[in-house]
Amino acid sequence: MPGSFNYDDLFSADSQDTPLKVVTHAEYDFAVAYPAPETLPVDGLTQALQVMLDTRAEDLARNLAYYPHVQGSPELREFTAGKLLSDRGISVSPDEIMLTAGSGEAIGLVIQALTNPGDTVLTERYVYTGTLNQLQRFGADVVGAPIDDMGIMPEALDRLIDELAEDGRRPKYLYTIAEHQNPTGSTLPEARRRQILDIAHRRNMPIIEDECYVDLRFEGETQPAFRTLDDSGIVIHVASYSKLVAPGLRLGFFTAQDDVMRRASSFKIGSGPNQFSAYAVEGFLRENLDRHRAALNPLLREKRDAMIASLEENFAGTGATWSRPQGGCYVWLTMPEKADLGAVQQGCMDGGVGYVAGPAFAPNNDGAHCARLCFAFETPEKNRKGIARLAELFDDMGVLSGTASV
């Protein structure tokens, strides 16, 4: 309501005037962060709920009648522990897992447990916007570590920490998406992970590892998680069912050393996540995990191939380069440095193609010549046509000649 009461002197110092977003979608929507909607198992999830009702009605009633356990559904935690062991070789008990409202809540709780305003925190050079926003929200001084097409470069990371030390800045922890990184699509090789773990121990610097895309591999070999390689407690492991099953379910989770779990839970507001979602996901994945991945990932590969083929066809000779991810949702487009993809983002949106320009992912707000293109959401056909359209739009707007007029 418009209202007329004057709150100006009453708002907290931390609060920000945040517009309530109305999300708009372009005809060719490469700006989203969603998995393939064709594979969304609505029937499977609802059937799983139906089975729960038929066979475990008392259980369901009891769980809905009570406030959920702060760590969330014991059954889904048990399933998650089994999945972590079989998929990633990570051995934790269900009691060592906290389910959260998406991985976003998990990341928020851990950030709050470890961050005082002014603390320096390391991420990749380009980092998931949701994490970047939360880090900045809680006052972190975020520094991006140098990357190449495989992710963080360990020697450069070590040098960066030395350079920061000269300024009196000691990184508190490192946040990284090592498998199918958002936004660049890279996967960090095992050897680099081991080197980074050495650095982390030497620097007394925990690693928050976000594996929210780990289920979406369609090519190459999965690399062991940081947490697989190190069970000392220095690694905090975060993941999600948003990309594998459905974002709208709001189910993520993390596992960490006991004291980290307890500290993180002190920032929890309300109780554990939704029981319906937990039942639906647990029931569906117990029966369908392998089948679902086998349906999803070849489709993602087809979509990636279509986007990359169209990039080769339409962006050859422009000086552009792009990543070739082995999984996940994103291709990272790098144009010549003179291009400003931020300046023409809205124009391209109006012209029918959505993307997210680099600065949204950059701790220093740079990277305007880069863009994240989500290949996972649209059909292969739309990926092809949308990239062709994007090349036309860039051309029309003078991006390719570096004379962009906005």
Next chain:
Amino acid sequence: MPGSFNYDDLFSADSQDTPLKVVTHAEYDFAVAYPAPETLPVDGLTQALQVMLDTRAEDLARNLAYYPHVQGSPELREFTAGKLLSDRGISVSPDEIMLTAGSGEAIGLVIQALTNPGDTVLTERYVYTGTLNQLQRFGADVVGAPIDDMGIMPEALDRLIDELAEDGRRPKYLYTIAEHQNPTGSTLPEARRRQILDIAHRRNMPIIEDECYVDLRFEGETQPAFRTLDDSGIVIHVASYSKLVAPGLRLGFFTAQDDVMRRASSFKIGSGPNQFSAYAVEGFLRENLDRHRAALNPLLREKRDAMIASLEENFAGTGATWSRPQGGCYVWLTMPEKADLGAVQQGCMDGGVGYVAGPAFAPNNDGAHCARLCFAFETPEKNRKGIARLAELFDDMGVLSGTASV
């Protein structure tokens, strides 16, 4: 996991070592804050989901595939706007409602939008523990306003604010549950609400009104909400579907003046609440709201009557008094001041009767001679027997004679 990494120098100053609770239930559980599990509409909710699937499958798929709108399901917000209008005479559009993970998240967002550490905040003399914990968590100096069996006494409130002013403490806002208060069960009469609104305007002090028990009236007349009486924007209205439908669904909501909504949303972590729950609640309540309340509330009355009859039978002559709520879930038991119900709480739990002693609800940690007894959860028969058992336990432990030995 136990882990061996030393986080001692890394935890944030705000983080607290919070034990991960294992909830235990006594044989006669009057400690819970749950509505009647017999009326939990598991079948109705699942049928509503089934109907959604049959008739709006594309809609459901689209909503699950996308991250939810930050304000939550548009359909449930539309239903909620209609319910606020017909039940409470509150006229807001769906765009002016934010759905949250239970009312706990709503309260947390609003508290963060309005509270700087050290700010003085007013509540009732005894207040919902969840709100009290959040207020203290965000650094509020919480002061309980004097109450009688109808709730806050306006003249005493006004005097309290003057007294606080002499100490240089100016209350930032008032949080209140005016309808079926938690923990005392009182309902604030309309005349007092009008007086408190006058005070609020004179003192430039917004009111956060928590109506999470408003649907559970089985006797007497509902009083107009603060928000019904005042649409200037000074009232922030919070409510929930936890008590009416099921706590495990995690669905609450609030409505406030635009700028308050925007400030509050800046503390939101992740996107809006779960789509499955939203569909289930919307579908179920569109068809069954009146029928469901007509089934739930007479049962609650029967349960209250059983508990009060047993209190009359077993506590007469002990100097105890108790509230007679017209709705909600709680009877407030007041023993003679010498009794220490906090000291014997665990002993009573071990003896089969759960309750929550006063200090859990008291900003100043006092009220040890009081206890909240939830009448809504157990059967009428168990309410009778459990209160009789409680009298025996109090007697055995010397509570009634004021010689409690723990």
